[in-house]
Amino acid sequence: xxxxxxxxxxxxxxxxxxxxxxxxxxxxxxxxxxxxxxxxxxxxxxxxxxxxxxxxxxxxxxxxxxxxxxxxxxxxxxxxxxxxxxxxxxxxxxxxxxxxxxxxxxxxxxxx
Amino acid sequence: xxxxxxxxxxxxxxxxxxxxxxxxxxxxxxxxxxxxxxxxxxxxxxxxxxxxxxxxxxxxxxxxxxxxxxxxxxxxxxxxxxxxxxxxxxxxxxxxxxxxxxxxxxxxxxxxxx
Numbered sequence: 001x002x003x004x005x006x007x008x009x010x011x012x013x014x015x016x017x018x019x020x021x022x023x024x025x026x027x028x029x030x031x032x033x034x035x036x037x038x039x040x041x042x043x044x045x046x047x048x049x050x051x052x053x054x055x056x057x058x059x060x061x062x063x064x065x066x067x068x069x070x071x072x073x074x075x076x077x078x079x080x081x082x083x084x085x086x087x088x089x090x091x092x093x094x095x096x097x098x099x100x101x102x103x104x105x106x107x108x109x110x111x112x
Numbered sequence: 113x114x115x116x117x118x119x120x121x122x123x124x125x126x127x128x129x130x131x132x133x134x135x136x137x138x139x140x141x142x143x144x145x146x147x148x149x150x151x152x153x154x155x156x157x158x159x160x161x162x163x164x165x166x167x168x169x170x171x172x173x174x175x176x177x178x179x180x181x182x183x184x185x186x187x188x189x190x191x192x193x194x195x196x197x198x199x200x201x202x203x204x205x206x207x208x209x210x211x212x213x214x215x216x217x218x219x220x221x222x223x224x225x226x
Contacts, residue, residue: 042202042217087154097162102154
């Protein structure tokens with residue numbers, strides 16, 4: 001099975017940087033996703049890591065260490081619109097349906 | 113434009129009734145998934161289907177049923193056996209060979225038991 005942990009809530013100031021950690025224990029690993037979700041809306045794709053290292057996309061970066069079962073999402077130059085929940089999800093093996101298993105989500109509150 | 117349509121957006125159900133949530137996609141995706149989300153929590157997998165006429169239970173399938181008679185449709189029925197059905201339900205789809213960009217989510221159905 002899969003077990004994914006991330007902090008419940010984080011608060012940061014506009015213009016600052018916030019790092020959201022995600023640790024996972026899985027029976028099969030085929031990539032790690034980060035999604036952003038505003039209340040009552042569908043998740044939107046932010047980033048994907050399948051190999052170790054850092055992936056950078058504008059203000060958002062994501063890091064993966066498969067040996068440690070660890071990832072983080074880094075949000076730079078925070079804006080008020082970044083207030084949302086951030087979901088870490090691990091994709092299982094193709095033989096198991098490529099299912100995404102989600103963590104509980106981290107609610108980020110950006111203050112002026 | 114291609115996408116996933118979930119309907120209705122809001123649904124109210126009386127206790128003891130079955131209700132069916134619709135999920136339709138015109139992306140020609142092979143796999144489809146149903147997730148449930150409770151307030152302040154992540155998504156939990158209910159059922160998934162990789163091909164037509166085949167589906168598998170996810171982590172919380174009890175009290176739910178699905179069908180996959182057509183590639184573009186994957187309806188979810190919430191039965192009276194589901195003891196706590198009030199939640200936000202999300203449908204997703206993916207092509208057979210999906211990289212990072214493959215998963216598409218619908219806009220969700222919020223089900224409330226009254």
